[in-house]
Amino acid sequence: MLFDFKLSTPSQGLIDITGEVQAAITESGVNEGFCIVFCPHTTAAVTINENADPDVKSDFVMGLDKAFPDLEGFDHAEGNSDAHIKSSTVGASETIIISGGRLLLGTWQGIYFCEFDGPRNRKFYVKVMGG
Numbered sequence: 001m002l003f004d005f006k007l008s009t010p011s012q013g014l015i016d017i018t019g020e021v022q023a024a025i026t027e028s029g030v031n032e033g034f035c036i037v038f039c040p041h042t043t044a045a046v047t048i049n050e051n052a053d054p055d056v057k058s059d060f061v062m063g064l065d066k067a068f069p070d071l072e073g074f075d076h077a078e079g080n081s082d083a084h085i086k087s088s089t090v091g092a093s094e095t096i097i098i099s100g101g102r103l104l105l106g107t108w109q110g111i112y113f114c115e116f117d118g119p120r121n122r123k124f125y126v127k128v129m130g131g
């Protein structure tokens, strides 16, 4: 089954979407299988990271800003090449095992939608497979 979700994002940041993904799995009725979480945007991404200390989310954004700054030499007219680079670096999707009808995540793991060029109205897809 394919599910789609909409969200409004801040200028930059990580948004916890673990609850939405789990809700899709529960609705699908899949007990054993896997799911793909896919971000259909070129200046956003999906990742799995710590869900305990909120400072990890802000440090994640600061670290990417340092690693991929908005350079003067960029030609892209939209002026958001740094966001495009962050999007591809972090990646457009994650695959997660479903076991016992639940996401098989580590204790400290959450699934995050990553915004690098907001605020915008965004969406993501969850494809649930299994039985």
Ligand code: ZN
Residues within 6 Å of the ligand: 076, 078, 079, 080, 081, 084
């Ligand atoms: Zn662009």
